Amino acid sequence: MAFQMGEETRTFPITWDVSANKYKIESRGLRILTEGMKDKKIRGIRCHECDTVYIPGPFYCRKCHIEIDEVVEVKDTGTVMSFAVDMADIRGNPLPEKRISAMIKLDDCDAWFIGTVENMDWKDAKVGMRVKSIWVDEPQGKFSDIDHFEPI
Amino acid sequence: MERKVAIVSHVQTKHSSDIGMPRERMLFNLVKELHNKVGITRHDVDSYVLCSNDFEAGRTISTVFEDTPVGAYMKDETKVEMDGIMALIYATMRILSGQFDTALVVANSLGGSQFRPFLIMEYQLDPTFDRQVGLINELNAGAFQARSYMDKYGLDEWFLDAISARLLRNGAINPYALRSKDDATPEYVASSEYYYEPLRKLHCYPFSDGACAVLLACGEKAKELCEKPVWIKGFSNSLETCRLGERELYTSPSTKQAAEKAYKAAGISDPANEIDVAEISAKFAHQEPIICESLGLFPEGSAEDVAKNDLAEITGKMPISPSGGGICTYVFSAAGLINVAQCCQQLTGEAGDAQVPNAKIALAHGQDGFCAQHNSVVILSSEEG
Ligand SMILES: [Zn+2]
Numbered sequence: 162m163a164f165q166m167g168e169e170t171r172t173f174p175i176t177w178d179v180s181a182n183k184y185k186i187e188s189r190g191l192r193i194l195t196e197g198m199k200d201k202k203i204r205g206i207r208c209h210e211c212d213t214v215y216i217p218g219p220f221y222c223r224k225c226h227i228e229i230d231e232v233v234e235v236k237d238t239g240t241v242m243s244f245a246v247d248m249a250d251i252r253g254n255p256l257p258e259k260r261i262s263a264m265i266k267l268d269d270c271d272a273w274f275i276g277t278v279e280n281m282d283w284k285d286a287k288v289g290m291r292v293k294s295i296w297v298d299e300p301q302g303k304f305s306d307i308d309h310f311e312p313i
Numbered sequence: 314m315e316r317k318v319a320i321v322s323h324v325q326t327k328h329s330s331d332i333g334m335p336r337e338r339m340l341f342n343l344v345k346e347l348h349n350k351v352g353i354t355r356h357d358v359d360s361y362v363l364c365s366n367d368f369e370a371g372r373t374i375s376t377v378f379e380d381t382p383v384g385a386y387m388k389d390e391t392k393v394e395m396d397g398i399m400a401l402i403y404a405t406m407r408i409l410s411g412q413f414d415t416a417l418v419v420a421n422s423l424g425g426s427q428f429r430p431f432l433i434m435e436y437q438l439d440p441t442f443d444r445q446v447g448l449i450n451e452l453n454a455g456a457f458q459a460r461s462y463m464d465k466y467g468l469d470e471w472f473l474d475a476i477s478a479r480l481l482r483n484g485a486i487n488p489y490a491l492r493s494k495d496d497a498t499p500e501y502v503a504s505s506e507y508y509y510e511p512l513r514k515l516h517c518y519p520f521s522d523g524a525c526a527v528l529l530a531c532g533e534k535a536k537e538l539c540e541k542p543v544w545i546k547g548f549s550n551s552l553e554t555c556r557l558g559e560r561e562l563y564t565s566p567s568t569k570q571a572a573e574k575a576y577k578a579a580g581i582s583d584p585a586n587e588i589d590v591a592e593i594s595a596k597f598a599h600q601e602p603i604i605c606e607s608l609g610l611f612p613e614g615s616a617e618d619v620a621k622n623d624l625a626e627i628t629g630k631m632p633i634s635p636s637g638g639g640i641c642t643y644v645f646s647a648a649g650l651i652n653v654a655q656c657c658q659q660l661t662g663e664a665g666d667a668q669v670p671n672a673k674i675a676l677a678h679g680q681d682g683f684c685a686q687h688n689s690v691v692i693l694s695s696e697e698g
Contacts, residue, residue, distance in 0.1 A: 170334050175371050186441050215559070217442055223554050243464070243562060245456030246510035251435065251447060259510075262448045264457050264558060273558030275448050283510075288464035304446050 190218030193232055195302040203294075205270055207231045213271045236268035237294035238313065246283045259283050265292060265310060279309040317532035317697065318405045319542035321415075322351045323654035328491040328523035328642045331426035336370070339524055340421060341382040347417075347526050348384075351538055355384030358528070359413040364393045364400040364420035365646050368436060369428045383419045383526070396420075396594070397525065398649025398679030398689045402548045404529050414534045420647035421524035425491075430520060430645045437683065439555065451596075451683065452517065454557055456509040458684045459599035461562035463511065466614030470511050474499035475620035476598040477515045477640050483627065484637025486666040489651075491642040492519045516598040518643030525650045527657075532697070541661040543693050546674075547578030550689035557683055568607035568678070568688040576609075579692040581674070584609045588692075590632045590659050590669040591676040592652035595639045600685055601625075604678060605633060608690070627667055635659065635667035649679020653691060660695040 190206055194217045197204040206218025210225040214233055222229050244263035249255050261283050264273040278292055292310040300306035324347045326332060332339055348354060361383060363376040372378070376392045393400040397420030404416035424430045434451040438444045459473065478501065484493030494501065505515040528538075535542035551567035551574075553560050572584070581587045591610060595601040602616035610631050611619050619625050625633040636642075636655040644651060656675035658664040664672075673695050681687040 170338070177368075177371055184440055191441060223559065243457040243461040245453040245460065245512075246507070247453055248507055248509060251450040251453075253431070253450075262453050271559070272556060275443070275446050275558065277448065288460060304442075 187220045189220060190215070193218060195304075197234070198306040199300050199302040201237070201296045201300055201306070203235050203237055203267060204232055205235055205272070207233045214269065215272045216267070216270055216274065233269070235270035237307070239265040239267035239270075239274070239292060241278065241286070241288055241290045241292060242266050242273050243288060244278065244286055246286070261286050263292070263310065276307060277309045278311065280311045316409050316411060318408045318529055318545045319532060319535035320545065320653070320657050320693070321528040321530050321535050321538045321542060322347055323525065323527040323657050324350065325489050325525040325651055325654050326523045327489055328521050328644055329425060330491060330520060330522065332423070332522035336421060336423060337378060337382045340379055340419060343524050343526050344383045344417070344419065347528060351528060353538070358384065358415050358417045359389065360404065360407050360416040361385040361388055361390040362393060362400040362404040362407070362416060362418050363390065364395070364397040364418070364650070365422060366394060366433060368433045369422055369424055369430070369645060371428065379419070379421070383417065389413065395681045395687065396649040396679040396689065397647045397651070398653060398677060398691060399550065401527060401529070401650055401653055401691065402550065402689060405545050405548060408529055408531050415528065415530045417526060417528050418650060419524065419526045420650045422645040422647055423522045424645040425520040425522035433645065434683065443556070449557070452512060453509040454683050455517070455597040456512045457557065458562040458603070459511050459516075459597065462599050462603055462616070465563040466616070468617055470503070471499060472602070472616040472620050473511065473513075473516050473598040474502040476601050476616070477502040479620070479626060480634060480638045480640040481515070483635050483667060484641030487636045487641065489642070490637045491521050493637060493641055512597060515640065518596045518639045519641070521642050521644045523642065523644035523647060523651070525644070525647045525654050527650060527653055541695065542697075543657045543660050543695060544697050545691065546580070546694045546698065547575040547692040548690065549574035549578070550687065552682070552687040555682070555686060560684070562684055563603065564613070565603050565607040565685060565688060568604050568685070568690070571688050571690045572608045575690040575692050579694070581692065585611070585631060588631070588674050588676050589672040590635065590656065591678065592636055592655045593634050593638055593678045594648045594652060594680045595634070596643055596680070598640060601633060601638065604680075604685065604688070608676065608678070627669060632669045635664065635669060649677065649689060652677040652679060653693070656693050660693060
């Protein structure tokens, strides 16, 4: 096939501004999570049918397909289910130091939370290791109120 | 299935990190090549199913500028945003409905030169939580998945190196592949840089420009149009939740479910022995065993044994991705459809040096989403049966 660089191929830099997108969500689960974080508490929603505990809590169970609303508190300690040693941030910019990003199953919760694990050598990181949340001094009700996790 | 559907012909580009031409030119050339190969014009095609990605194209309903280059002017046309294998499934259903006798499926991406697939994937994340946390991209999610499999079965990174090495060698005998190395070894793969440990550069898919077109027809029409139709014997798809944190990443229950349904339709009861060759969409080396095991082609946790015993080689007991798979080329939107085209080559005996002897039944797989959230399976056969 004659797939050669076309003489009449030009490249135009275009942008696609979607900053005006008004993204709607049913916010109860997120509100319950972030409000709790002001008091250093992590709250999710439990399905009364299958007992799955989600954070942030959705308004329905994804598996049972029923509305759910039972608020439950989960622990701020948990177990590392998997982790990556990041050499770059999410846009691929190199990090000054290697960073452990981990999926953490908080105790009493079925959904995994994503966070960084600090205060340890990345070479010692293991699936199954126990970690605790390290909160910022003055929580604002943001995801960043959990600054990072550390090994117990 | 009263009506039967078969693949008449297929074409694909020489995939590249920069194909050096606009999408419209690439698609026009591609479809003209298919027309010439089959000896038809656009007037012989009843229905079109296209597949590309709005984000990557930089315009919504990305196919609006692709319709006329593929010959769909004033024709029945529709679009799939997921993987191209879903477009093939959709087109098969359109023919099965009896409304159409022929359908052209076309999938493409300029993910190598125009818009990075990692960004598309970043925008697939839930904007209110996962994206806000700002710690997940496709690569470290892939690393989570790899680690999950390694931990589950007590494996070190060697199997990742061995899988990529095999695929890079296969890529060297696939004239369409973007990346290849004919003497690739696990040590060579292990010398590539880490992206997100345990994933190295050569465990990950390359950004690819490319396109693929597949012409389908009902049984009678297919026999008129070509000498060796490839029969679609079964297909299915299934998906898991969009949240990584609610999934077991070392396995693929959606692949398993899709496979069970496709096998049932195709009358396959012992996939590991009945399927002669499989083309798997693995964007990362570790996804190949996860998907193959869920397809029932290998036992669970067997990645290291499979590599050590050369079971997945072209000459092995269960040849996997003779094309070189996702490590050599991963054309966003088209990868699964390209797998279908590669399987057709195997079943018509046109796979050249990559030919699996006497291949009669092939499995093509396609995926979409973070860590293969959505999986599709198509069973193809050289025999009408
Ligand atoms: Zn439930």
